[in-house]
Amino acid sequence: MPQKNDTLPLILALISTILVMAVGFLWLKKINNSNISNNTGNTNSSLPESSSTNSQANSKSTSTPSSAGTTFTAPNIVPQGTAIAINGSTSLVQTNQALKKSFQRQFPGTAVITNAEGSETGIKMLKTGDIDLAAISRPLNDSEQVQGLVAVPIVKDAIAVFVGVNNPFRRGLTNNQVVDIFQGNLTNWSQLGGKNQTIRVLNRPQISGTRQVFQTQVLPEGNFDTGSNFITMERDATTPIIRALGTDGISYATYAQVANQQTVRIIAIDGLTPEANNYPYQRVLYYAYREPASLEVEAFLGYALSSQGQKAISNHN
Template sequence: MKSKWVRNLGLAVMAISLSFGSISAASASSKLSGKIVINGSSALLPLTLQAANEFKKQNPKVKISASAAGSVTGPQAVRKGIADIGACDWDASTDVPGFSKFTGQVANKVAVIPFSAVANSSSGVTDLSTSQLQGIFSGKITNWKEVGGKDQDIVVVNRAFGSGTRVNFQLKALAGTDFMTKGSNYKEVKSSGDMKTAVETTPGAIGYIDLVYVSGSKMKPISINHVEPTAANVINGTYKVWSYGYYMTKGQPTGVVKAFIDYIQSAKFQEGSLKKLKFIPLSAMKGK
């Protein structure tokens, strides 16, 4: 009888200890304060805004401001000291084609970003080969009927230089082929949101964007070589047009900046809100 009472008391003490541990952790979390300024990738902006909203609810003394003008502006802002985090669609601590590394910055992986070619629904095309994409974006193929679509002029919509989405699409969907840069059937936009609007409202338009922005009936994702741009196909290795998304910081992140990055990298956010936004959790691509 005494043994049972002692055992129950022990369980009760353990439960109370765990409860106080949870309260203590929550209390410590709520004491976080400070301001985080984030600049850079518009592809990562939906993730950043969602994470900021959740993090601020848990930590009401933390202020987070985010803007997006293209990936290269992220590490540039960190270097200038006007941003704490530079959101970027490539590892800006290393050299990549067209961009030198940002010395002294640390690349913190936060997500896997699938990208997709997209076309205005009027085109009549939902699948293109690599060579057809190269022909279209270089300006050699100018009518949708040349690739099995309607008799309609193709309007190429491109991201401005400095876009991480542009870097990844050119390298991985076009195998490095140069873009056309001018002409009556060419448009250039500054952000993912602008790309979505341009493709949806321009008959015959084609562009590229990350999957989080693909919605509605006015714009259709384009399969490449008969492989659909889906998270599942990125994970199984059949769809190659994707990249890691990074938060660049000046040195290793500390304080409230580290806490925010840790939250985004947590299993709770990665398996919850991040997946709902059509990004892919980091854990899904281990070893790839």
């Protein structure tokens, strides 16, 4: 009997020890699972938090993303001494001037230097780092994009076909007639119901972005004619064209450059003038920059794409 009494406490102690160990094991396992869950949760939460921050920053931007995905935000402060050099298409002369005046007024001590020697010249200077922005009237091609150039749409534009104010031809033209004129199939105004005189076509030089877009949109299946009634201008500028129109000339230009000219008459195409939403010769004008964008470029493009910048462009045009 004494032996049995000694054995019973030992059995009870062993059972208690096993129970304590089991409870301890379960407790440790619970804590371990909890830590794993918390660590996993922290890892996942860091991504949405960062993403959320970026989303909030992007939502404040009044700009549109470029083709490379960069978003330009309207700047609050631009340091004095900041300078932006722009060169390129004559089609963006008024846009350049509008943004220059507004940007410099908004941010005193800054300078926007503009020139207009044609889209191709602007692109070449951008590649060599001689300017910050190329003002171009055509999209960038694949080769230019591979070299790190990015085009940002700035404003919509229309290409107007026009004659001199003293030209006796006072009708509109169909799209087909415009094609025939610039491909040399129609060479006399009498073929269009006008006087018996040669149609003198004043064409822009090959470096002109406006010429390239006009050829793509209006002459998609052919090139400009180069007959005796065609004159290719030496410079990609609209003013010399206007001066050379006379009573028999015809040409084309960005609408903003001729809309308020008293010495030209704009020709309706298929009954539509450039102000019409469904006018056939419309395009987009761009600022191109070289990746990575400098702080100066980021500031200027952010302003140009903001509501204030777009208002400045609209009021000037």
